Every structure is written in structure tokens, then in C-alpha cells.
Amino acid sequence: TKSSSSEEEEEEKKSDLGVFGMGVMGQNLALNVVSKNFSVSCYNRKDEFSDRLFEALEIAKNELSIIIGDDDDDDTKKEQKLRLKAHTDLEEFVKSLKKPRRILLSIPAGKPVEMTLEALKPLVESDDVIIDGGNEHFSETRRRERMCAVDWANASSEGANSKRIHFVGMGISGGAEGARYGPALMPGGSEFAYNSLKPMLEAISAKAGENNDEPCVTRCGPDGCGHYVKMVHNGIEYADMQFISESVVLLRDVLGLDNEEQSEVLKNWNDGELESFLIDITAKCLKKKDDVESGGNTTNDDDDEYLANKVLDKAGSKGTGKWTVQLAADAGIAIPCCSAALEARYISAAIDDRAKCSEMYEKDEIVRTSTSSSSTKLIDAETLGKALYCAKIIAYAQGLSLIKSAGDDYGWSKDLNIANICKVWRGGCIIRAKLLETIIQAFTKDPSLSNLLLDSNIASIVQSRVGDLRKVIVEAAQRGIPAPALMNALSYYDNMRTKRGGAYVIQAQRDAFGAHTFERIDKEGTFHADWW
Numbered sequence: 001t002k003s004s005s006s007e008e009e010e011e012e013k014k015s016d017l018g019v020f021g022m023g024v025m026g027q028n029l030a031l032n033v034v035s036k037n038f039s040v041s042c043y044n045r046k047d048e049f050s051d052r053l054f055e056a057l058e059i060a061k062n063e064l065s066i067i068i069g070d071d072d073d074d075d076t077k078k079e080q081k082l083r084l085k086a087h088t089d090l091e092e093f094v095k096s097l098k099k100p101r102r103i104l105l106s107i108p109a110g111k112p113v114e115m116t117l118e119a120l121k122p123l124v125e126s127d128d129v130i131i132d133g134g135n136e137h138f139s140e141t142r143r144r145e146r147m148c149a150v151d152w153a154n155a156s157s158e159g160a161n162s163k164r165i166h167f168v169g170m171g172i173s174g175g176a177e178g179a180r181y182g183p184a185l186m187p188g189g190s191e192f193a194y195n196s197l198k199p200m201l202e203a204i205s206a207k208a209g210e211n212n213d214e215p216c217v218t219r220c221g222p223d224g225c226g227h228y229v230k231m232v233h234n235g236i237e238y239a240d241m242q243f244i245s246e247s248v249v250l251l252r253d254v255l256g257l258d259n260e261e262q263s264e265v266l267k268n269w270n271d272g273e274l275e276s277f278l279i280d281i282t283a284k285c286l287k288k289k290d291d292v293e294s295g296g297n298t299t300n301d302d303d304d305e306y307l308a309n310k311v312l313d314k315a316g317s318k319g320t321g322k323w324t325v326q327l328a329a330d331a332g333i334a335i336p337c338c339s340a341a342l343e344a345r346y347i348s349a350a351i352d353d354r355a356k357c358s359e360m361y362e363k364d365e366i367v368r369t370s371t372s373s374s375s376t377k378l379i380d381a382e383t384l385g386k387a388l389y390c391a392k393i394i395a396y397a398q399g400l401s402l403i404k405s406a407g408d409d410y411g412w413s414k415d416l417n418i419a420n421i422c423k424v425w426r427g428g429c430i431i432r433a434k435l436l437e438t439i440i441q442a443f444t445k446d447p448s449l450s451n452l453l454l455d456s457n458i459a460s461i462v463q464s465r466v467g468d469l470r471k472v473i474v475e476a477a478q479r480g481i482p483a484p485a486l487m488n489a490l491s492y493y494d495n496m497r498t499k500r501g502g503a504y505v506i507q508a509q510r511d512a513f514g515a516h517t518f519e520r521i522d523k524e525g526t527f528h529a530d531w532w
Helices: 002-012 024-035 050-068 075-082 090-095 111-120 138-155 175-181 191-204 225-253 259-270 277-286 320-331 336-348 351-360 381-410 418-424 435-445 456-479 484-496 503-514
Strands: 017-020 040-043 084-087 102-105 129-132 166-173 184-187
Touching: 017 024, 017 090, 024 040, 024 175, 024 191, 040 090, 084 090, 090 111, 102 111, 102 191, 111 129, 111 138, 129 138, 129 191, 138 166, 138 225, 166 175, 166 191, 166 225, 184 191, 184 225, 184 418, 225 259, 225 277, 225 320, 225 336, 225 381, 225 456, 225 484, 259 277, 259 381, 320 336, 320 381, 336 351, 336 381, 336 484, 381 418, 381 435, 381 456, 381 484, 418 435, 435 456, 456 484
Parallel strands: 017 040, 017 102, 040 084, 102 129, 129 166
Antiparallel strands: 166 184
């Protein structure tokens, strides 16, 4: 009929996606989606961020001018082509979206998400999809997914199945630039929700692969799986960053290299098997000259011109690394590289105590100087590079084992595909690295692999470089140079390859003082003994 045709036309004029929250990430994601020929409605309440709604509109107009010509000054025509709309009224924002609606929340985790869901509850309808793009704890995502799919439906006066809202927790990696030009995306949630989002997510995601045409997005699994995978991604990121920082200190304090020389070593590493985003940006950071007048507190008079040398030696964190360590402990999975990286950040915050200890213990007999004769050095830049590569593999083994364990614990195993997750990490995200291709091969060959170190190709790579890791650890220990993440990588490797270690002593102790019982290697069952 004519009326139904008119309704269809009106529906077609509506937006493909709603972006709720116009912080930097929200604005950049909206612009990314628009640039891929999807229409977007943007919402922000009337506050200090409201201007970003209209900033996004102006940016999009300017970029469209390049496409349709600078001589076209008709703003109405541009807005029609862009179909990017700004809203400060929530009801109008929701009404502006095509059904089933797709709403991306780009707001701080926690209470703001809860408040937003309550505000959206009376406005959304069955099969609408709400995406949380923040770094939320996966357990909250699981709870909200059930709340939207089950609790809201049961509370609906229209019937139990009339208002099933699909809640998607989606990890987004790549920062503001990634959000704008192509992030790595890790959504969880229902298959219906993913299929509804898939064309758009594949279009806006980073691209990787041999021809640089494989979208860096996959459905990780049900409910909170996407946020869990993103959390572990961040845990691996912690370890990777710590490995690199420890390597830079060794280049500085053992090999005596200045900032330019350190940068050149990392650049050479990045041209080989260690190619990665983090190595690349670290090389650039090390050689950045300071363009701000010095306040007088520098680390080395010869290196005053470099900005990195004036950065306070104190690392911050936002919580995902801590969550990773906590959940690994709850699951009984060892991730010592991530733990060491997290604890190193905590130790770095003890600035005053570290300064006092450096004075109190400065007369330690340990030799720690960059002017040591070359004959006393066990390592060079090549050795350190091989050690770093080995440690990176071990950190991935730990993180991916945690994800596989979570798959079993939370019922995600049927959907969880480690190879596909690693494919997502190849582009757009902070831990993108050439190494991931080798890891993908391992899990493609054997999807049931319980630990990356059990792959034969990975084993040969590790065995060819673990000797270099040992040399680096010995050098660091003899000179009193802290390298906790590298040390823990080696310790994990040695523990994993030791068939019978010292745990039997601990279990005997536990039984002796607390009657905790023990198992035997020669008989089945549980035993207790009188030990004296």
C-alpha cells in the first residue's frame, strides 16, 4: 500500500548506527563509520562534550568536500550525502535509527553504562542491539547481556519474547587513531547481534593479511567473551611493553648506547622478525628531541636534548592488567610475565622509597656501569633481540592459555577460535606484530592446542633462542639490573619443561602441618601421612 511504501521510505532515511557519547573515541568511531558509506546518528547530552557533536559534523563535511568538490558549498546537500546527524535529545536519537536499531555506547565503564541502559530501556524494541565499546569487566558484560535478553523481556508487559535486546560487549584496540582509521574489534554476544553488525564492523576495522584485505574483527564468543579477550590482549600488552622497556635499559646500561643508538637498534629489530607496533613507536620515542625548556631535573647531562630522558620513571595503569592477573589467579592459570609487568608498574610508583634505596644500597659490590670493557659482556644487540623474541612467544603462550581456560570455565569453547582471535590482533591494535602469523599457524594446525609451547614449530623457535634469553638474564642479574618480565619468561619456560620439579616438597609440607593430603605417583587415591 501507499502508506506502507511511505513508511519504508522513511525507515530507509534513518541511520544505520547510533553512537552514544562524543568523547574522542566516540567521535572518531562515528567518523570512521561515516567514511565507509554508512549513516550515523550521534548523541551527547548537553554538557562540555556537546561541541564534539558538531565538530564531528564539520570534520565529516570537510572530508566530503574532497570527494564531491570544494566548490559545492551547499551544507544541506553535504549533510544529506553524509547522513551524519547530531542529537542532544535521547528519544529523537533512538527514533532516528533503522530497525533493528544498533547503538554503540562510547562512554566510561561502570555506572555510566548502567545509567544509559536504564535510560534506553523504555525506548528500544525487540532485537535492537546495544554495543558497549568500553573496557568493561567481562563479568559485568555477562550480567548486562542476561539483563537485556532475559530480565527486560520478562518484565515487559507485551510478553516474555517481545523485548529481547541483544547486548554486545566489544573490545576495541588501537586508541583514538585506530578508532578513526581502523581498529581491531573483538565483539562478543549473540550470533544474531554479530550478523546484524558484521558488514559495518568489517568495513570499519583494520585490515591485515597477505593482501591487506582481511578484516580485523571476529565474533569471539557469547556474552562477555569479547571483553574477556580484550582484557587478555591488554595483559599481553603489559608484558610486551615491559619486555621492551627492560631491553632498552639493557641497551643503555650494559651496551652503553645513547638514545640515537638505542633507537637504531630497535629500528633494525623492527625490520626483522620483531616487527611490531610497539617496537616501532619505541624507536621513535627514544629519538624524539625535547622542544620544551628544561625545568632543571634531567637524568643525564649528555642526553638532555631527548624527551624520553625527562619523562618521570613512573608508569600508570587503568585496570585491565590487574583484572587479567586477578582472573588468572582465580582460574589457576600462570601468567607470570603479565604479573611481573603489572608489579613493575606498582614498584615504579614508589619514587621516594626507590630514591632512598638507591642511596642506601649504592655501595653494593655488583658491577653496574655502561663503561665496562666489552670482554666482560655476555650479550650484544643481536643476542638481546633474540631473547626478546623468545620472551614474547612465552608471554603469548600464557595469555592464550588463559583465554582457552576461560572458554572451558564460561561455556565459550564451542565458539572460541584462538587462530581467528590472533588474526584480529594483526592489525589496528597495540600488540600487532609479525610474530602473530607464526602463532596463527600453530592454532590453525591444531585448534585444540592447550599451550602454544606445545606446537613443534614454536618449540624449535624457542629452543633456538632460549640460550640468548639465559645470557640476558645472567647479565642483568650480575649487574643488578631489574628485568622481572624477562626473568619470569625464562622461569615459566623452565617450569613448563621440568617433568618433576619441587611441588612434591610443598605438598608434603602442606600435609605435614595442615593434613591437606596428597596424591601418589604409584597409587590412585588421596593420602595423609604422619611425617614425623
